[in-house]
Amino acid sequence: MNGYQGHRILEAMRSAPRYADAVFRQICSVVPPTGSVLLDFGAGDGVFFEKFVVEGYRVDCVETDIVLQRSLSALGGQVYPDIFSVPSSSYDFVYSVNVIEHITVLDKTLVEVRRVMRPGASIFVFVPAFNLLWTSLDDEVGHVQRFTRKTLNRALSLAGFESIQFRYFDALGFPAALTVRFLEKLGLFRYSSKSVGLYDRYVFPISRAVDRVASGLIGKNLIAVARVI
Secondary structure, eight states, X not given: OOSOSOHHHHHHHTXXXXXXXXXHHHHHTTOOOBTBEEEEETOTTOHHHHHHHHTTOEEEEEOOOHHHXXXXXXXXXXXXXXXXXXXXXXXXXXXXXXXXXXXXXXXXXXXXXXXXXXXXXXXXXXXXXXXXXXXXXXXXXTOOOOBOHHHHHHHHHHTXXXXXXXXXXXXXXXXXXXXXXXXXXXXXXXXXXXXXXXXXXXXHHHHXXXXXXXXXXXXXXXXXXXXXX
């Protein structure tokens, strides 16, 4: 995982507070009690780091981007430049949101993530789903792959994790991403704070309602929860 390439998209995502809050609630549904030590693997601009600090957790993070490291340092906790710098058996829970799809040496990296976790610790992983949904956003932010249940489960299993649950997220994001692919071919669409904000305000709340019945079948993103074995 090298320095983050998608600063423009990262800034645009600040226009999607409903999306961020919904992802945070998903993490909170499996996070251990306050007093546990958390690691934010690929903290980005710190949107989830901040939320967990406010909730009273001790949170450290891994972030390779030098500019983002500076802002994260101001929030407290230890900021590591890479997973290889993190001490072994240090964390009760690791969460990673829109990160591992950037990593070319994923098998080696996930083994390192497991190394820094305590026995019985769990991990929450949130990734983009289905290569069919690949758009210019994936290219701009430097994605290597999108995942299915099969490919994500395989990656976690090879690193020594036991998968507990999988579920899709943002059901309406699936047809929306297909529409974006079509419009991009016609030169009629570009991701921006405005387009992200409109989706977050008007479509995403409906999508989350649809997720109640569709999370086992389809979504723009995929969530996995696994534990160290």
